[in-house]
Amino acid sequence: MKFYRHAPAPARVTGRGTTALRADEVSRHRVRLVAIDRRADRVELTSFARLPELLAPGDLVVVNDAATLPGSLRGDGFELRLSGPVQASRLVGVVFGPGDHRTRTEDRPPPRTFVVGERVRLGALACEVVAVQGRRVELVARAQEDELWQALYAHGRPVQYAHRLEPLPLWSVQTAYAARPWAAEMPSAGRALTWEVLLGLRRAGIALARLTHAAGLSSTGDDELDRALPWPERYELPRATIEAIAAARARGGRVIAIGTTVVRALESAAPELHAGAGIARLRLDAAYSPRLVDGVVSGLHSPGESHFELLRAFAPRDRLVHAIELAAAHGLSAHELGDACLIL
Amino acid sequence: MTIEHDGALVTGASRGLGLALSEALAARGARVAMVARDPEPLADAVARIRAGGGIAHAIAADISDKHAVHRIAGQAHALVGDIAIAIHNASTLGPVPLRLLLDTECEDLAAVLETNLIGPFRLTKILAGAMALRGAGTIVHVSSDAAVEAYPRWGAYGVSKAAQDHLARVLAAELDGTGVRVLAVDPGEMDTRMHADAVPDADRAALQRPADVAARIVAMIEDAARAPSGARLIAPRWPRAVELSEGGA
Numbered sequence: 001m002k003f004y005r006h007a008p009a010p011a012r013v014t015g016r017g018t019t020a021l022r023a024d025e026v027s028r029h030r031v032r033l034v035a036i037d038r039r040a041d042r043v044e045l046t047s048f049a050r051l052p053e054l055l056a057p058g059d060l061v062v063v064n065d066a067a068t069l070p071g072s073l074r075g076d077g078f079e080l081r082l083s084g085p086v087q088a089s090r091l092v093g094v095v096f097g098p099g100d101h102r103t104r105t106e107d108r109p110p111p112r113t114f115v116v117g118e119r120v121r122l123g124a125l126a127c128e129v130v131a132v133q134g135r136r137v138e139l140v141a142r143a144q145e146d147e148l149w150q151a152l153y154a155h156g157r158p159v160q161y162a163h164r165l166e167p168l169p170l171w172s173v174q175t176a177y178a179a180r181p182w183a184a185e186m187p188s189a190g191r192a193l194t195w196e197v198l199l200g201l202r203r204a205g206i207a208l209a210r211l212t213h214a215a216g217l218s219s220t221g222d223d224e225l226d227r228a229l230p231w232p233e234r235y236e237l238p239r240a241t242i243e244a245i246a247a248a249r250a251r252g253g254r255v256i257a258i259g260t261t262v263v264r265a266l267e268s269a270a271p272e273l274h275a276g277a278g279i280a281r282l283r284l285d286a287a288y289s290p291r292l293v294d295g296v297v298s299g300l301h302s303p304g305e306s307h308f309e310l311l312r313a314f315a316p317r318d319r320l321v322h323a324i325e326l327a328a329a330h331g332l333s334a335h336e337l338g339d340a341c342l343i344l
Numbered sequence: 345m346t347i348e349h350d351g352a353l354v355t356g357a358s359r360g361l362g363l364a365l366s367e368a369l370a371a372r373g374a375r376v377a378m379v380a381r382d383p384e385p386l387a388d389a390v391a392r393i394r395a396g397g398g399i400a401h402a403i404a405a406d407i408s409d410k411h412a413v414h415r416i417a418g419q420a421h422a423l424v425g426d427i428a429i430a431i432h433n434a435s436t437l438g439p440v441p442l443r444l445l446l447d448t449e450c451e452d453l454a455a456v457l458e459t460n461l462i463g464p465f466r467l468t469k470i471l472a473g474a475m476a477l478r479g480a481g482t483i484v485h486v487s488s489d490a491a492v493e494a495y496p497r498w499g500a501y502g503v504s505k506a507a508q509d510h511l512a513r514v515l516a517a518e519l520d521g522t523g524v525r526v527l528a529v530d531p532g533e534m535d536t537r538m539h540a541d542a543v544p545d546a547d548r549a550a551l552q553r554p555a556d557v558a559a560r561i562v563a564m565i566e567d568a569a570r571a572p573s574g575a576r577l578i579a580p581r582w583p584r585a586v587e588l589s590e591g592g593a
Binding site: 063065067069070086145146149150153154169170171174175176177178179180181195198199202208209210240 | 418522
């Protein structure tokens with residue numbers, strides 16, 4: 001697997017006698033944090049609950065408030081995984097062959113061919129195929145809006161991967177501040193932002209703001225499709241958030257993104273921020289210099305994963321490797337329901 | 345404050361006070377997500393509001409089901425956008441005719457608490473975070489004088505409502521300073537099916553109309569100064585007096 005959210009990872013963590021990164025679910029209240037401080041040139045292992053102390057008064061924390069969709073939908077002999085928000089009865093996603101998440105995506109049998117005009121059923125939902133591009137399809141649901149959402153939530157399950165066999169309830173994949181269901185997968189860097197931490201940030205004089213970013217699928221199991229990930233993703237930037245960023249800048253505060261989806265939305269929107277909807281097309285890598293975001297909270301990513309490369313926009317390779325070795329040595333979990341890192 | 349264009353969520357919305365609240369909110373220009381267990385009366389209620397020019401959507405779900413609450417929140421956000429107002433109106437008396445608390449089966453008390461207390465707790469847990477990030481939101485718990493007075497035979501319901509009142513007070517304390525307001529409102533006696541179930545021989549002419557009570561509750565939602573967070577308000581007395589909880593704002 002290439003993508004961080006479901007990296008089984010152990011084999012990739014090499015180096016000075018490190019132990020493997022684990023894959024079990026970590027309680028939101030007990031998430032550990034590897035903090036990389038670039039200015040002090042220091043890497044430290046601490047707990048996520050200390051985030052308010054690790055940041056400074058005047059800083060601004062920006063979260064992605066997209067709720068996670070029940071985006072895995074079973075049809076007759078296939079599975080559709082939604083890759084973005086449902087708009088005007090249109091479902092966009094990737095089709096998989098028979099089976100379910102317990103088979104690794106790259107081992108799933110290919111789906112049958114879909115043709116434009118074809119009728120398919122997803123549970124109680126009757127749909128018509130309106131566009132096909134390989135395994136990427138677009139369907140129009142033949143239902144009124146209320147029935148469409150009722151059927152999606154009755155039938156759909158969160159998208160999940162083979163490193164976790166038991167079916168995840170929606171409870172496990174929502175942040176404390178989730179609002180509109182736009183995300184194909186959980187904006188998981190915010191999972192450990194419990195009320196304790198959120199209220200602690202406020203008390204510490206650290207501002208909070210939100211945007212909505214339609215986090216897409218992190219893996220399809222198809223090399224060619226996966227190489228092009230992340231696809232262009234929709235975001236919405238509230239006016240209040242633009243004002244909060246300007247205010248933070250004016251008082252010398254930093255902008256801290258909770259998750260790479262927030263980085264992608266803000267850096268795609270920069271430098272001239274406009275309130276409203278946009279499409280994030282930016283691809284982050286070592287060559288990219290962030291124009292707006294000063295720090296980021298993310299999951300733990302090992303060299304070779306796409307998100308490791310993405311974090312290189314924020315820290316040099318050796319610092320990131322040091323961080324992941326420290327995490328592995330202390331038995332941290334590297335996946336969407338695991339531990340985290342902070343780069344300042 | 346104005347509630348025009350606000351997203352609102354009302355549970356128990358297919359009849360009685362829940363329907364009246366949905367109508368009153370829609371009449372003020374709010375976009376209302378209406379939650380009820382039975383799809384058919386719910387569809388009729390939604391159709392009635394839409395026929396009057398209001399914006400309303402149906403969500404068929406049982407608030408007492410843990411796995412239903414994320415569906416409710418997700419469907420509501422998808423249908424009406426950010427939720428600014430949440431009204432916990434759905435509730436159950438438990439078995440009727442009402443029994444003495446000492447005759448109440450353990451499972452029946454637990455079921456009443458699931459619907460009247462734990463359901464609203466779960467839904468608030470899901471909705472309040474986005475409200476706090478936006479710095480605004482109002483959460484209303486429909487209470488009862490049975491939460492305060494100890495009436496024989498109203499035990500399971502009364503216990504659930506007393507606990508719900510305190511839930512509202514603790515939430516208000518925890519959310520202090522976030523811009524999210526939490527209220528408990530005793531609507532008074534109304535001419536509803538629940539009242540007929542509980543008191544079959546009541547003089548209906550002496551009971552309040554749900555529409556009148558709903559209008560007062562919407563006025564409380566719009567009037568943050570006279571209905572501050574943590575307050576327990578009595579609808580028949582509104583706006584003459586504010587019933588503040590101890591330590592309420």
